[in-house]
Amino acid sequence: MPAERPLAPFGRRSCRVTAAAADGGYRLFTVLDEEGPAPAPGQFYMLTEGPDWVGGSGRPFLPRAISVARTSGDPGALRLEFLIDVVGPGTARLNELEQGASCLIAGPFGQPFSLPREIKPDAVGAVLVGGGIGIAPMAPLRRHLVSRGVPTRTLLGFRDREHSGAVETLFGCEETRLAFEDGSAGHRGYVTDLLAVILAGDDRGGAVVYSCGPPAMLEAVRKMCGEHGVPVELALESPMACGFGACFGCAVPKVEGGYLRLCVDGPVVRGDQITTAMTGEV
Amino acid sequence: MPAERPLAPFGRRSCRVTAAAADGGYRLFTVLDEEGPAPAPGQFYMLTEGPDWVGGSGRPFLPRAISVARTSGDPGALRLEFLIDVVGPGTARLNELEQGASCLIAGPFGQPFSLPREIKPDAVGAVLVGGGIGIAPMAPLRRHLVSRGVPTRTLLGFRDREHSGAVETLFGCEETRLAFEDGSAGHRGYVTDLLAVILAGDDRGGAVVYSCGPPAMLEAVRKMCGEHGVPVELALESPMACGFGACFGCAVPKVEGGYLRLCVDGPVVRGDQITTAMTGEV
Amino acid sequence: MDLRTRLCGIELDGPVLNGSGTFDVIAARRAFGAALEENFPFSAFVSKTITGPPRSGNPPHRLWETPSGMINSIGLPNPGLDQFVDGDLLELIGLPVPLIVSVMADSAEQFAVLVEAIAAVDGVAGIELNVSCPNVHSGLIVGEQPSETEALMRTLRPLTTLPLIVKLTPNVAGPETVAQAAESGGADCVSLINTVKATAIDPDHGRTWLGAGGGGLSGPAVRPIALAQVRAVASAVDIPVIGMGGITDGESALDFILAGAQAVAVGTENFRDPAAGNAVSRGLASALERRGFVSLAEAQASTLS
Amino acid sequence: MDLRTRLCGIELDGPVLNGSGTFDVIAARRAFGAALEENFPFSAFVSKTITGPPRSGNPPHRLWETPSGMINSIGLPNPGLDQFVDGDLLELIGLPVPLIVSVMADSAEQFAVLVEAIAAVDGVAGIELNVSCPNVHSGLIVGEQPSETEALMRTLRPLTTLPLIVKLTPNVAGPETVAQAAESGGADCVSLINTVKATAIDPDHGRTWLGAGGGGLSGPAVRPIALAQVRAVASAVDIPVIGMGGITDGESALDFILAGAQAVAVGTENFRDPAAGNAVSRGLASALERRGFVSLAEAQASTLS
Ligand SMILES: Cc1cc2nc3c(=O)[nH]c(=O)nc-3n(C[C@H](O)[C@H](O)[C@H](O)COP(=O)(O)OP(=O)(O)OC[C@H]3O[C@@H](n4cnc5c(N)ncnc54)[C@H](O)[C@@H]3O)c2cc1C
Ligand SMILES: Cc1cc2nc3c(=O)[nH]c(=O)nc-3n(C[C@H](O)[C@H](O)[C@H](O)COP(=O)(O)OP(=O)(O)OC[C@H]3O[C@@H](n4cnc5c(N)ncnc54)[C@H](O)[C@@H]3O)c2cc1C
Numbered sequence A, B: 001m002p003a004e005r006p007l008a009p010f011g012r013r014s015c016r017v018t019a020a021a022a023d024g025g026y027r028l029f030t031v032l033d034e035e036g037p038a039p040a041p042g043q044f045y046m047l048t049e050g051p052d053w054v055g056g057s058g059r060p061f062l063p064r065a066i067s068v069a070r071t072s073g074d075p076g077a078l079r080l081e082f083l084i085d086v087v088g089p090g091t092a093r094l095n096e097l098e099q100g101a102s103c104l105i106a107g108p109f110g111q112p113f114s115l116p117r118e119i120k121p122d123a124v125g126a127v128l129v130g131g132g133i134g135i136a137p138m139a140p141l142r143r144h145l146v147s148r149g150v151p152t153r154t155l156l157g158f159r160d161r162e163h164s165g166a167v168e169t170l171f172g173c174e175e176t177r178l179a180f181e182d183g184s185a186g187h188r189g190y191v192t193d194l195l196a197v198i199l200a201g202d203d204r205g206g207a208v209v210y211s212c213g214p215p216a217m218l219e220a221v222r223k224m225c226g227e228h229g230v231p232v233e234l235a236l237e238s239p240m241a242c243g244f245g246a247c248f249g250c251a252v253p254k255v256e257g258g259y260l261r262l263c264v265d266g267p268v269v270r271g272d273q274i275t276t277a278m279t280g281e282v
Numbered sequence C, D: 001m002d003l004r005t006r007l008c009g010i011e012l013d014g015p016v017l018n019g020s021g022t023f024d025v026i027a028a029r030r031a032f033g034a035a036l037e038e039n040f041p042f043s044a045f046v047s048k049t050i051t052g053p054p055r056s057g058n059p060p061h062r063l064w065e066t067p068s069g070m071i072n073s074i075g076l077p078n079p080g081l082d083q084f085v086d087g088d089l090l091e092l093i094g095l096p097v098p099l100i101v102s103v104m105a106d107s108a109e110q111f112a113v114l115v116e117a118i119a120a121v122d123g124v125a126g127i128e129l130n131v132s133c134p135n136v137h138s139g140l141i142v143g144e145q146p147s148e149t150e151a152l153m154r155t156l157r158p159l160t161t162l163p164l165i166v167k168l169t170p171n172v173a174g175p176e177t178v179a180q181a182a183e184s185g186g187a188d189c190v191s192l193i194n195t196v197k198a199t200a201i202d203p204d205h206g207r208t209w210l211g212a213g214g215g216g217l218s219g220p221a222v223r224p225i226a227l228a229q230v231r232a233v234a235s236a237v238d239i240p241v242i243g244m245g246g247i248t249d250g251e252s253a254l255d256f257i258l259a260g261a262q263a264v265a266v267g268t269e270n271f272r273d274p275a276a277g278n279a280v281s282r283g284l285a286s287a288l289e290r291r292g293f294v295s296l297a298e299a300q301a302s303t304l305s
């Protein structure tokens, strides 16, 4: 039973950037969306900077898919926050957006996260596992689950402190457990170590896992949950040209053969729907 | 005998924009060139904005040819001023340059204006005829001629007052005669009317005419001078990809047949070298 | 501005179509709901290319962004003829605009099966033949060979009275000769350009980026190529031409009309703006106005000096 | 980083050449003086295409800027063989790098005259044959016909021991078959791509913008097309390939090397940056380093998975 899914206004719309600041290795910026509905956790938007989007090398050319890290306000004056990790020309452009600039958005798009009960009737709690930039969709999911009274544990992993800044902003004082690969704080190692402990516990039976992060981490989470028979929903990434099912470019192999279109059938998928979370990686 | 011609540093160089302001319908901006020689009047540079030059439509892509409107300072800390008329994506980009921005330049390029004596041994004076954005190269030419003690009369034409602002800046209190098509000031009509009066006078014999402006105006000036047997040098325009003789794109038909490459054989040409100053116009 | 036109018998309230495979109305309806139909972006809808057997498409990666364009190697994923006819087709017929179904096969016999099955369904306005694929018998790409193209048309022409549109490939020395072959074989219309053969390297892994090794280039980068081919084809045939390739706005659409196209199609730009079709139509109206045209028809009738 | 390479017998201190007709050293020397030779941007210099009779080139406009590229319709202006040999050629031979002279003719006989005259001059390192032009006898574009290309090579091969490089046109369905024909006719090397047929409309005046009606597309826009053709050709022939088409930096140059090119050429980018050749060489060195290659040769030897 798929989660109810807000409809996007047709086309794309120009939004004002109301805030933008570096936030622990990443950049967080806010746009004011006066037309769109509140997105469901896990949904994403297709972003371009506007007329000058195309860069000096002729790229970026296509819009870029970005998850919602936080929403506030109500439809009509909705504030959408995006967390940006610069990996190329498109994110570099988005990273340059300053307060007062305008930004073209289309969305919300995609299949959001489900509630634990929608996945497993007798589910009693949720475990969120976020890594790096992948903490973005975990923040609204956590709020959503907590607001529905779902007992939720949040595990977040980072390269180093440098990249964990946004935790403060997005998770505030909510209780989270952090892992740092360089041991600069929290648990020294991978966030999956923390998940392993939970999956070894007796209460795992009632748990549903939700995860977003680097492909390698997602694949580890997917495998671990599979071995323990714990259902997991993963927010995946793949190169996207359109975000609304038009280009068929975002193919991810399905367990039963063939491909799903990640932009419409995902980005949130069940761990057992796919053969690997490392699509296209070598 | 071609005028002596400064050499350009090989390649292109990044310069800081030290000033930029709207100036009577156009925009005037200054770059600090720490490498190049002082350009001769009539020479031009090829400008791009830098890495983000390519615009949202994929244009501009090629650099844009821009004349020098004024130079100050000495080689090593040379200030070059450019006057911009927005007619498309390239000039629109240059028009956006603000103080502190950087700009890539190559040049100086092209054949500069000659001294009257180089054109006509018994020449005694110069008449400068500039129209619209075409007043840009007239300003340094006038300074140059005056510094060489050449009696110089300057005639400038504009659509309306709106577009004549830069006269103040570039010609200051120097004596100029202005024509406005809308009669908002000075002579009501075309700058060529003012030239006609001079060409009708007895002292025309000793005069050499220099002109830059819209193709139609240049062609009128060329014809009038031809009829009165008065030598004229025109600063022409044509679409240019490179500015240094590499692309052969800037062809202008020659009187004796064939084409000259405006970027290396011009942009300053003798009126009797060409068949029309309206190349490529319909 | 009167944008109405008639495309080989199909009445259109405007000349802007979608390029096959660049807009999935069924998926778009899931994303945008009823708003899609209320502002339907195209004056006729062209389906993605349907084949006899179902196809799942090429392995990832399927996309590569290029300077002012993109390469795709999607591999024509589609449910196959039978499932299409019983499923998606019924939904597509319900659209507020005429429906053109794109089909591809690797032999004239298979093409015939597709054409007859589609033509048998009420509410289909036309059939586009995607001939950019090898013939199993000859091994030759049909659309690259005038002879193969004409032969194919002679087989298909008798099977239906519906307009048959041949989608030309740009990967030939002379698209006009292929277009002429299509015309003499009985085609009612040609559409071009399809994507231009291209590839991308993944230097970090010493492989081609695309799962299928290569793909097709589209977007503004190819517009100058498309304009040259549309102009050459339009002056070589008497049947109407649907022009496409890098159309992003009204100005670029007008370029194709002036180059001789009767209608235009928007492809890649749909990905950048889901409502690109609407924007192109609006932009075309004002572009025509700026040039002093009183109607689209007047621009269609004008010829380049 | 060791960038040295050997191109059909010509020793080069690097793999970066210029595309024929995209850099005029004689004009550049007037603009830049001695600084040009002190930092000469290319490891070998390819002259603009020379024809038997002098040509003044096409009427304006000759240029149109396109998304991430440009169209040119220059029309091969050149002084003609005799004046070239007595004039520019002597200057070009004085350059600090090997000289490759590009020639074009409309018949095998005329090509022979050009090849013999150029080969007779000491200091010419190689000859590039521009075959993107119609044969007066057959009316066919030589470079579009494998048979014409092979026949031409059989005529020219015996005339000189200098390396003969065939410049391939991209406006064909299968450049690799033309390349194979050139190889079996005796070519030492092929270079590609030449510009892609394209045009631009001037909607304000209802005409094509270009004086000659159409031209050739170049620049980053065509790079994905060039990479696909270079890859196809390199895997079809044993002779070395000079790859070009939209190379702007070291990364794009490396793409061509990995696609199978032995050397690369910079064309349009020279217009944007007169020192583009130097920048591409420097950038290629660091791109190789980033990928862990110890030399250019290692990258040339690597094959795509
Ligand atoms: C549903 C979804 C949600 C996302 N949410 C976020 C988010 O919240 N925050 C965030 O920062 N990112 C997010 N991403 C990832 C983001 O969309 C990509 O990082 C972005 O598209 C990269 O674009 P770029 O131009 O910056 O980098 P690119 O240059 O596109 O490089 C990114 C990767 O794309 C590949 N690539 C390189 N060159 C090309 C090319 N020419 N064409 C195609 N692929 C190429 C390479 O694998 C490279 O590592 C999300 C992605 C998806 C699908
Ligand atoms: C020697 C020289 C000196 C100059 N000095 C100055 C100066 O001091 N100040 C100044 O403002 N300008 C100057 N110009 C003119 C300036 O270079 C051009 O106006 C500029 O290149 C226009 O670029 P754009 O992108 O703004 O406009 P474009 O879009 O290039 O439009 C300008 C004209 O180019 C044509 N055009 C339109 N589209 C295209 C296309 N796609 N490809 C090719 N051509 C197209 C049309 O005729 C159009 O009217 C000079 C030109 C030359 C040759």
Ligand SMILES: Cc1cc2nc3c(=O)[nH]c(=O)nc-3n(C[C@H](O)[C@H](O)[C@H](O)COP(=O)(O)O)c2cc1C
Pocket: A247, A248, C018, C019, C020, C021, C022, C048, C049, C072, C074, C076, C102, C130, C167, C192, C193, C194, C195, C217, C218, C219, C220, C222, C244, C245, C246, C247, C265, C266, C267, C268, C269
């Ligand atoms: C992602 C993608 C998928 C496409 N699928 C098809 C297809 O199924 N059938 C077809 O005939 N053309 C297909 N095309 C080609 C387009 O219909 C169009 O001919 C081409 O993209 C040029 O137009 P554009 O530059 O506006 O995209 C596809 C193009 C793209 C980019």
Ligand SMILES: Cc1cc2nc3c(=O)[nH]c(=O)nc-3n(C[C@H](O)[C@H](O)[C@H](O)COP(=O)(O)O)c2cc1C
Pocket: B247, B248, D018, D019, D020, D021, D022, D048, D049, D072, D074, D076, D102, D130, D167, D192, D193, D194, D195, D217, D218, D219, D220, D222, D244, D245, D246, D247, D265, D266, D267, D268, D269
């Ligand atoms: C202005 C211009 C002139 C050219 N002249 C020639 C020529 O005379 N002979 C030739 O073989 N190729 C010529 N070419 C093609 C280039 O050598 C090169 O093959 C093509 O431009 C692709 O490379 P690029 O994208 O780096 O420019 C010319 C290209 C341009 C842009």
Ligand code: FES
Pocket: A239, A240, A241, A242, A243, A244, A245, A246, A247, A248, A249, A250, A261, A262, A263, A264
């Ligand atoms: S991104 Fe286009 S179909 Fe998914």
Ligand code: FES
Pocket: B239, B240, B241, B242, B243, B244, B245, B246, B247, B248, B249, B250, B261, B262, B263, B264
């Ligand atoms: S602008 Fe390139 S030769 Fe003159």
